[in-house]
Amino acid sequence: MHAPQGGLMVAIKATLKRDLTLMLRRRGEVLNPLVFFALVITLFPIGISPDPELLASIAPGLLWVAALLAALLSLDSLFRSDYDDGSLEQLLLAPQPLAALGLAKVAVHWLLTGLPLALMAPLLGIMLSLPAGSYAVLALSLALGTASLSLIGAIGAALTVGLARGGVLLSLLVLPLYIPVLIFGAGAVQAAIFGEGIAAHLAILGALLALALMLAPWAIAASLRISING
Amino acid sequence: MSLCLQARQLACERDDRWLFEGLDLDIQSGEIVRIEGPNGSGKTTLLKILSGQLTDYRGELYWNGEPMRQAREHFLANLLYLGHAPGVKAGLSPLENLAWYQALSGEKGSEPAREAALAAVGLAGFEDVPAGQLSAGQQRRVALARLTLTQRALWVLDEPFTAIDRQGVAALEAQLVAHAQSGGCVLVTTHHALTESPVLRRIQLG
Numbered sequence: 001m002h003a004p005q006g007g008l009m010v011a012i013k014a015t016l017k018r019d020l021t022l023m024l025r026r027r028g029e030v031l032n033p034l035v036f037f038a039l040v041i042t043l044f045p046i047g048i049s050p051d052p053e054l055l056a057s058i059a060p061g062l063l064w065v066a067a068l069l070a071a072l073l074s075l076d077s078l079f080r081s082d083y084d085d086g087s088l089e090q091l092l093l094a095p096q097p098l099a100a101l102g103l104a105k106v107a108v109h110w111l112l113t114g115l116p117l118a119l120m121a122p123l124l125g126i127m128l129s130l131p132a133g134s135y136a137v138l139a140l141s142l143a144l145g146t147a148s149l150s151l152i153g154a155i156g157a158a159l160t161v162g163l164a165r166g167g168v169l170l171s172l173l174v175l176p177l178y179i180p181v182l183i184f185g186a187g188a189v190q191a192a193i194f195g196e197g198i199a200a201h202l203a204i205l206g207a208l209l210a211l212a213l214m215l216a217p218w219a220i221a222a223s224l225r226i227s228i229n230g
Numbered sequence: 231m232s233l234c235l236q237a238r239q240l241a242c243e244r245d246d247r248w249l250f251e252g253l254d255l256d257i258q259s260g261e262i263v264r265i266e267g268p269n270g271s272g273k274t275t276l277l278k279i280l281s282g283q284l285t286d287y288r289g290e291l292y293w294n295g296e297p298m299r300q301a302r303e304h305f306l307a308n309l310l311y312l313g314h315a316p317g318v319k320a321g322l323s324p325l326e327n328l329a330w331y332q333a334l335s336g337e338k339g340s341e342p343a344r345e346a347a348l349a350a351v352g353l354a355g356f357e358d359v360p361a362g363q364l365s366a367g368q369q370r371r372v373a374l375a376r377l378t379l380t381q382r383a384l385w386v387l388d389e390p391f392t393a394i395d396r397q398g399v400a401a402l403e404a405q406l407v408a409h410a411q412s413g414g415c416v417l418v419t420t421h422h423a424l425t426e427s428p429v430l431r432r433i434q435l436g
Contacts (some may be wrong), residue, residue: 007336014333022321086315089283094334095306101334229284 011096012104019108022081029077030112033070037117040066041124052129059128060189063138064145064182067117071146072178074113075153076170078105079161079224088161092228099217102224106154106216114146134192137202144205145185151209151216152177158223181208233294233308233383233415234258235280240289242275249275250435253289259383262406262416263431264424271436273419274314274388280417281311281386307335310382312390316373320362324348324372327361331376339379347379348372352398367393377405385409387418 023030044062045055082088091101121142122135130138156174160166188201237255241248249272257263265273278284280291282302291298293305318327325344332339348357351371361369370393377385385406391399403424406416424430 007333010333010336010338014330018319018322018326018330021326022319025321081319084315085319086313086317087319089313089315090311090317090331090334092283093281093306093309093311095303096334096336225285229286 008096008100011094012100015101015104016108019105020111023108023112029074030116033074033113034116034120036073037066037070037120038124040069041127045127055128056131056193059125059130060134060138060193061186062128063121063125063130064142064186064189067121067142067146068149068178068182070117071113071149072153072171072174074109075150075157075174076160076167078109078154078157079227080157083161083227088224089228092224098221098224102154102158102220103217106150106220109154110147110150114150115143117146118142130189131193133195134189137192137198138189141185141188141202141205144202144209145181148181148205148209148212149178151212151220152181155216155219155223158220158227160227161224162227181205184208235305235384235415235417236292236295237280238290238292240276240279240287240291242272242279242284242287244272244275255280255433257384257415257417259413259415260410261431262410262418262424263433265417265419265433265435267435273435276435277311277386277388277417277419278313281309282306283311305384308383309386310376310380310384311386311388312373312376313388314392316369318361318369318372320360322361323358324353324361324364324375325357327372328375328379332379335380337380344375344379347375350378351375351401365393367395367398370394371398374402377409383414385414385416385418387416387420389419389421391420391422 041063048054079088082091092098094101118139121138125135125138153170153174156170159173160170163169184201184204188198188205191198191201235255235257237253240253240255241251243249265276267273275284279287282298282305293301298305322330325341325348328344328347329339332344345357348354351374353368353371353375356364356368361372364372370390374390390402394402399422406418410416
């Protein structure tokens with residue numbers, strides 16, 4: 001007879017390590033959103049106009065929208081393979097809080113999707129002749145914003161994991177919740193270009209992230225339970 | 231201390247059809263209980279309900295006399311469930327798979343212990359091969375290695391003999407009997423005749 005014995009840190013660390021190992025062994029899946037991001041941004045100057053002034057004015061929104069869609073693309077696979085091979089039901093039966101284990105999975109998703117997107121964005125910003133001085137703000141706002149996007153998106157991914165083709169439904173579910181992040185993220189970069197204060201925008205992005213960090217893990221856990229029940 | 235899982239007036243409906251109704255169950259230490267019934271009679275559903283995965287049922291579940299809702303954490307710390315899907319990650323080696331399962335229950339475990347568990351299920355020499363390259367039977371064996379590795383009292387096994395060869399079946403059956411005799415209990419569905427089990431109890435569905 002065993003009493004519950006804790007060991008939550010052990011479980012979280014092992015889950016982080018497992019997901020990182022798995023993702024790094026499937027490099028194609030990690031690269032997909034980054035390639036998508038690069039392709040979209042490369043096509044815009046060709047399709048619209050190479051005029052630097054025009055591009056600079058739409059660059060913040062463009063970079064943010066493309067990064068958001070790239071992050072969205074990668075979400076569907078977050079719980080999919082675990083669901084297919086039965087690891088997800090084992091995760092749900094672990095004597096550990098599911099919210100914490102779900103958070104570990106989301107953290108890996110952000111590390112391998114959101115963070116690389118944020119680091120790549122300044123490079124692509126050059127192609128859109130993004131004015132100097134806004135590059136750091138672009139990377140920072142994306143790093144903060146994509147963390148919220150990963151957390152919110154994971155709720156949708158958890159809800160749709162039981163469906164055979166949940167991709168479209170997932171987008172419809174989470175896009176409305178992505179809009180505040182998009183507004184304040186792109187707003188921060190705009191403000192940096194016009195030399196206005198960026199603190200307010202970044203503070204709101206931080207607040208959104210704090211809120212998502214607090215609520216999303218519970219919502220993810222509940223959604224996973226619903227999906228497994230179905 | 232003996233443990234027991236009780237179900238009272240358990241009923242489950244699927245697609246306007248009662249899979250089972252008014253089911254009373256007592257599973258005690260030292261027992262092997264086999265759920266029997268034709269395909270589609272609700273064996274897997276019953277196991278999922280009894281292992282706390284499905285909430286879509288009527289009736290009450292008790293773990294050591296306490297309602298399942300309150301005893302859930304304690305119950306999960308004593309449960310080892312193996313479902314239809316073995317839960318083995320194709321991209322990880324058998325050793326890495328087992329390490330994650332050990333960590334989920336809060337134990338760090340040790341590499342020699344995991345290697346010994348794999349050797350016990352006949353997978354010595356396959357420790358570092360990606361599980362995706364193993365055969366279906368070998369993947370099932372990786373999952374079964376958790377029976378040796380993790381000390382849990384209640385085993386809930388859904389068709390554990392699937393894809394396992396004849397020697398493996400005999401060894402697994404002996405392991406189930408040994409577990410029951412040492413005070414654990416086993417809840418199993420299988421179409422395989424459990425001939426070696428002296429303490430077998432049957433529950434018929436459908």
